[in-house]
Amino acid sequence: MTTERRSSAATDVDLDDAELDRQLDRTWAGRTSFWGAIAAVDHKVIARRYIVTAFVFLILGGMLALAMRIQLAQPEARFINADRYNQIFTMHGSNMMFLFAVPVMEAMAVYLVPLMVGTRNIAFPRLNAFSYWVFLAGGILLWISFALDTAPDVGWFAYVPLSGPEYGSGKRADVWAQMITFTELSALAVAVEIVVTVLKQRAPGMSLDRIPLLVWSMLVMAFVVIMAMPAIMFESSTLIMDRLVGTQFYNPAEGGDVLLWQHLFWFFGHPEVYIIFLPAVGMVSTILPTFVQRPIFGYLPVVMALIATGVLAFGLWVHHMFVIGLPRLAESFFTASSMAIAIPAGVQIFCWLATLWAGRPIFKTPLLFVIGFIITFVIGGLTGVMVASVPFDAQVHDTYFVVAHFHYVLIGGAVFPLIAGIYYWFPKMTGRMMSERLGQWSFWLIFVGFNLTFFPMHILGLQGMPRRIYTYQPEMPWGGLNLFISLSAVILFSGFLVFFIDVARSWSAGRPAGQNPWNASTLEWAMNSPPPPYNFRRIPVVDARDPLWCGSDELPVASGLRTDRRELLISSVVEALPEARESSPRDSVWPFWAAIATSIMLIWSIFSPWAIVWGSIPIAITLIGWFWPKGIAEDES
Amino acid sequence: MKEQPVLDVSKLPLHGMGIASPAWWGTCTFMLIEGSAFGLAIAVYFYLMSLAPHWPPDVPPPDLFAGTCLTVLLLASVVPNVLVSRWAQQRKLGKVRIGLVVMSLCGIAPLALRIFEFPAQHVNWDESAYGSIVWTILGLHTVHIITDLIDTLVLACLMFTRHGDNTRRYGDVEDNALYWNFVVIAWLPLYACIYWVPRL
Numbered sequence: 001m002t003t004e005r006r007s008s009a010a011t012d013v014d015l016d017d018a019e020l021d022r023q024l025d026r027t028w029a030g031r032t033s034f035w036g037a038i039a040a041v042d043h044k045v046i047a048r049r050y051i052v053t054a055f056v057f058l059i060l061g062g063m064l065a066l067a068m069r070i071q072l073a074q075p076e077a078r079f080i081n082a083d084r085y086n087q088i089f090t091m092h093g094s095n096m097m098f099l100f101a102v103p104v105m106e107a108m109a110v111y112l113v114p115l116m117v118g119t120r121n122i123a124f125p126r127l128n129a130f131s132y133w134v135f136l137a138g139g140i141l142l143w144i145s146f147a148l149d150t151a152p153d154v155g156w157f158a159y160v161p162l163s164g165p166e167y168g169s170g171k172r173a174d175v176w177a178q179m180i181t182f183t184e185l186s187a188l189a190v191a192v193e194i195v196v197t198v199l200k201q202r203a204p205g206m207s208l209d210r211i212p213l214l215v216w217s218m219l220v221m222a223f224v225v226i227m228a229m230p231a232i233m234f235e236s237s238t239l240i241m242d243r244l245v246g247t248q249f250y251n252p253a254e255g256g257d258v259l260l261w262q263h264l265f266w267f268f269g270h271p272e273v274y275i276i277f278l279p280a281v282g283m284v285s286t287i288l289p290t291f292v293q294r295p296i297f298g299y300l301p302v303v304m305a306l307i308a309t310g311v312l313a314f315g316l317w318v319h320h321m322f323v324i325g326l327p328r329l330a331e332s333f334f335t336a337s338s339m340a341i342a343i344p345a346g347v348q349i350f351c352w353l354a355t356l357w358a359g360r361p362i363f364k365t366p367l368l369f370v371i372g373f374i375i376t377f378v379i380g381g382l383t384g385v386m387v388a389s390v391p392f393d394a395q396v397h398d399t400y401f402v403v404a405h406f407h408y409v410l411i412g413g414a415v416f417p418l419i420a421g422i423y424y425w426f427p428k429m430t431g432r433m434m435s436e437r438l439g440q441w442s443f444w445l446i447f448v449g450f451n452l453t454f455f456p457m458h459i460l461g462l463q464g465m466p467r468r469i470y471t472y473q474p475e476m477p478w479g480g481l482n483l484f485i486s487l488s489a490v491i492l493f494s495g496f497l498v499f500f501i502d503v504a505r506s507w508s509a510g511r512p513a514g515q516n517p518w519n520a521s522t523l524e525w526a527m528n529s530p531p532p533p534y535n536f537r538r539i540p541v542v543d544a545r546d547p548l549w550c551g552s553d554e555l556p557v558a559s560g561l562r563t564d565r566r567e568l569l570i571s572s573v574v575e576a577l578p579e580a581r582e583s584s585p586r587d588s589v590w591p592f593w594a595a596i597a598t599s600i601m602l603i604w605s606i607f608s609p610w611a612i613v614w615g616s617i618p619i620a621i622t623l624i625g626w627f628w629p630k631g632i633a634e635d636e637s
Numbered sequence: 638m639k640e641q642p643v644l645d646v647s648k649l650p651l652h653g654m655g656i657a658s659p660a661w662w663g664t665c666t667f668m669l670i671e672g673s674a675f676g677l678a679i680a681v682y683f684y685l686m687s688l689a690p691h692w693p694p695d696v697p698p699p700d701l702f703a704g705t706c707l708t709v710l711l712l713a714s715v716v717p718n719v720l721v722s723r724w725a726q727q728r729k730l731g732k733v734r735i736g737l738v739v740m741s742l743c744g745i746a747p748l749a750l751r752i753f754e755f756p757a758q759h760v761n762w763d764e765s766a767y768g769s770i771v772w773t774i775l776g777l778h779t780v781h782i783i784t785d786l787i788d789t790l791v792l793a794c795l796m797f798t799r800h801g802d803n804t805r806r807y808g809d810v811e812d813n814a815l816y817w818n819f820v821v822i823a824w825l826p827l828y829a830c831i832y833w834v835p836r837l
Contacts, residue, residue: 227669230671249769251766257766548638556641579657580658581649582653620787
């Protein structure tokens with residue numbers, strides 16, 4: 001690298017806006033051909049694919065729920081047989097947790113975090129593309145196996161010994177385990193990107209105390225992913241090993257232990273709830289201030305609550321295992337820690353209420369879903385405190401009470417904020433507004449339909465109806481409520497239908513949104529909608545927590561970045577002082593091939609341990625192709 | 638919005654080194670992931686031990702020789718590793734090339750010893766849960782040695798090409814050295830666990 005070349009490199013200094021846009025577009029835009037689409041590494045493109053794919057899985061999972069509700073609407077129904085029903089409830093849970101909830105939340109982070117911290121692409125954009133292809137392959141694996149009648153039938157947590165070599169015949173449990181490996185691999189990859197993007201790519205001046213709350217929540221979520229997901233990957237791998245090569249991890253006859261499975265699963269599984277929930281509260285803390293037009297009340301306590309939730313998430317997994325016969329001290333400890341997590345949740349709720357109280361609420365659709373979230377989540381939280389108590393949990397364990405509880409926290413706590421987030425950021429992502437009229441319809445249908453569907457399940461649970469039964473006898477006192485629930489589910493489904501119709505219509509025919517239709521305060525609203533491939537014409541310089549609410553029409557920016565290569569700013573971790581101009585990788589098809597090679601190896605390894613050996617060779621080749629320097633401008637230093 | 642330039646970044650370097658490099662942070666984050674996995678493996682080891690009436694169950698403790706040799710070798714490899722990292726920081730191409738060749742050998746030698754470690758456990762992976770976790774820990778760590786070895790080999794080849802003399806590549810060499818240190822340090826608790834806990 002010579003000084004001569006440096007001086008000749010094109011920078012954005014002395015360029016007018018139109019010319020700068022043109023040059024940046026030439027450098028950052030991807031090709032429009034088929035292979036151009038395969039090679040894309042723009043975080044917005046990848047995130048859009050993630051979100052659309054995850055919503056397709058939501059629809060598919062919803063269809064399964066509908067099938068179960070038809071089956072349960074009356075006693076002794078013959079719509080679905082027992083074996084198919086086992087597959088369906090396993091698919092529904094696995095699909096919703098691993099193919100919808102976690103990926104869609106991470107996808108929102110992939111889209112929004114780079115925009116909100118003021119950078120041009122996510123860190124490690126090729127890893128990002130790789131993660132999407134791996135996620136897609138995992139989802140396809142699960143659904144193709146369902147079509148072939150070999151879908152997992154062991155519940156979404158696949159407890160041994162049911163899923164072990166003794167009882168889980170065929171390849172059904174292996175499909176479950178390997179789908180886990182696919183999705184957790186992609187989730188871990190995205191977590192790494194989020195951590196590095198937030199720590200190192202923030203706009204100059206965005207010190208830790210100016211990071212938008214959504215970004216804070218995504219950062220904490222990413223760390224929880226990093227600490228929790230290795231547990232489930234370890235577990236899914238050991239399950240496959242027990243089934244394929246005869247290891248004895250979960251075989252009590254040879255010194256293994258079935259409860260080890262539960263410990264490992266819930267050491268991951270409980271933080272998993274917060275992996276879904278933390279991004280959701282981040283969305284709430286971002287949307288709420290916009291619709292009351294004042295900054296959030298209690299920024300610092302909210303950040304502290306996010307971090308505290310992330311830490312406490314690892315200290316309560318055993319409350320899923322209260323009926324296995326634990327020592328009393330352990331039961332007391334995990335009861336206490338389970339109740340303790342209500343404290344950071346409470347802090348946030350009071351901060352939101354104070355924000356609402358102090359502002360002037362504008363009751364648009366996103367705010368409605370946020371308020372719906374607060375109400376529903378409080379109910380789900382209250383039943384959570386109830387089941388945290390050991391004697392109560394022993395009564396309702398494995399009944400519909402638990403089903404009601406976790407749908408309240410997962411749909412109320414995560415899907416409501418997510419839909420609020422879709423209504424809120426749709427204008428940014430597509431450049432078009434969604435319909436306010438249809439939005440109100442979908443909110444009321446979903447909110448009312450949800451509560452009518454899931455509240456009665458508490459009562460069913462108290463009446464003793466167990467989870468995961470494919471039918472029940474007419475003598476049981478459950479028929480009336482089940483019919484009521486199934487009919488209510490139709491209202492809930494119609495609400496989602498209205499939502500999807502609204503999305504489809506608005507995508508092509510919505511009202512143009514402009515830069516900042518909600519008059520929001522964060523950086524993603526500072527550029528055109530949808531954002532150009534390079535996000536920011538010039539990287540913004542931040543001197544306040546709400547950079548767009550500073551009362552000025554001008555955005556302070558940094559100049560001096562090159563336009564002939566993909567370049568962005570690296571800044572220090574705490575104060576976000578600029579440290580370097582770093583290049584951002586160009587489009588590449590190698591992540592796609594690496595994902596194909598990885599998928600072949602993972603699926604092959606369900607059938608033969610030698611897949612690990614031979615299947616790794618193509619992976620190594622694709623990775624070398626991925627990392628080998630191409631001698632382009634991005635490689636200069 | 639109208640833009641108001643308030644900061645000129647054109648004098649900043651075209652690539653950050655050390656903590657100014659995203660790749661360094663990415664490596665650290667991956668180490669956190671792998672570290673969590675190793676920690677879990679150890680937790681599972683102790684969990685299974687707490688259930689067993691005898692530990693190790695019905696077999697003698699593993700032979701120390703191969704594992705201890707490997708541990709010494711890994712610890713010794715830290716010296717050239719730190720040197721390579723330092724040379725990379727000083728951008729001394731010739732020394733980095735030699736250092737990477739040495740480090741490639743330092744990656745191959747433990748693999749040779751590792752072959753003798755598996756039989757030294759006196760148990761197969763499918764004989765008991767003890768065998769399963771010991772083989773899994775050894776396998777997991779071996780995968781890390783192999784991964785870093787391949788990375789080192791590719792980097793060594795790369796440094797002999799025209800792409801070698803580049804700050805970015807020196808950064809890669811440093812990150813690779815950082816990861817090898819992690820592979821060595823992660824082995825120490827695993828070694829203590831596999832070889833010394835059964836002797837307690």
